[in-house]
Amino acid sequence: MRRFLLFFSSLLCVDIAAKILAIRFIPALERGPFPFGGIGIFSGDITFSLNYIVNTGAAWGSFSGYPGVLFVLRLCVIAALLVHLFRSEKPSFSLGLVATGAIGNAIDYCLYGHVIDFFHFTFWGYSFPIFNVADSCITLGVMSLLFFPKPRSLQPS
Template identity: 40%
Template sequence: MGRLFRCESGLRWLWLAALVLILDQLTKYWVSISIPYGFQGIELTPFLNLVYVFNPGAAFSFLADESGWQRWLFTGFAIVIAIVLSVWLKRLPAKSRWLGIAIALIIGGALGNVIDRIHLGHVIDFIDFHLGGSHYPAFNLADSGICVGAVMLVLESIFNKKKES
């Protein structure tokens, strides 16, 4: 049993992917039962509201106005990405903390949105960020995990190149 928790690969970070997925689904469920769909929003700060909107597209509502084919395209794409990243995570040494966390965040976020697409046909978004009267597309915790993980991957590649030169 002790061996199970001493994983010698990057798979030791899968708990983080599961945490992102669970928190994403719990927050989406809470929003769906607490805020009326399309409601203008609950102001949390002068620049952040809670809303309840559907996004049939991808990040920043990309292809949201299409007829529905994008649901399966984005679902398939996210599943392939999650599989590829899981293989990368398995091959990653357990000591590669930064990279392991980045990959796990992306996997958890991708699968959180996949669940919505398969179950609902769209993704639930609820975080409305706005500045100076301009509202940016709403997003969710899964999107946040994907973005933070992607930024971490970029930073890793930048700093790794500096170390190698």
Template identity: 40%
Template sequence: MMKWLWLSVLAVILDQLSKIWIASNMNLYQSMPVFPGFNITYVHNFGAAFSFLSEAGGWQRWFFALLAASISVGIVIWLKRLKPEETLSAISLGLILGGAIGNLIDRVIYGYVIDFFDVYYQVWHWPVFNIADSAITLGVALMLYESFMHKQQEG
């Protein structure tokens, strides 16, 4: 099911191009309103999801880079072992792989991940995220959907 790797490549390209555009056209912490509930806000995330370990002193950069690289290798092996009828699994894994590589590139090059999607309601803001994070989230959601649908078909 390696034919779905184009999704990974697409996710990485869209992610990296968007981050380059943001970093080239905005100042750090600058925020541009798009519509109520959504801003483009340029931030650096030195941690993982939800800025987990962002204040850890620097070691987390290489820890998360190594983790993402290891997971990426595991996903490629998993993709190779999928059966032809496991299309949704291949799509899910392709998106997760693309997201992991997109954020891995940032960690290795910059030491942080560039985030910019800022979703909020009144004064509550969801942690700022990017296209790579969105690809990972969509991939995981599709994987969960598939597992629930598979369980319903069995039961």
């Protein structure tokens, strides 16, 4: 359990640090050509830039009109995941990722009243929704649950 907590605490610290840096150093998203007012990393058919944007909703800004409901829902999901993880003999790596991402975004909401997003990809003209490290943890955790349903653990065998 120690390695599990250390790994996911480290991921949470990376998420928090990245968001602090985004607030401090990354320009806000603007309409227009690459890098969209932000910091361009690479361009072409696939572009990647860092653009600061606030998200008052959930994924893709959905449910932005219900911040209180979203916050309570996030807390319930976090509580359920943590209870499950701490009661398990072998905590699930995938659920750990989801919990870490949910905690990271909940911290944003508590501190700022919204979530900080900054990774911006464009694929052949399609602007993918801007996201952050916590969102990546949630996505990887869910994908891992879907494609590898057998529980994976960081605990030694």
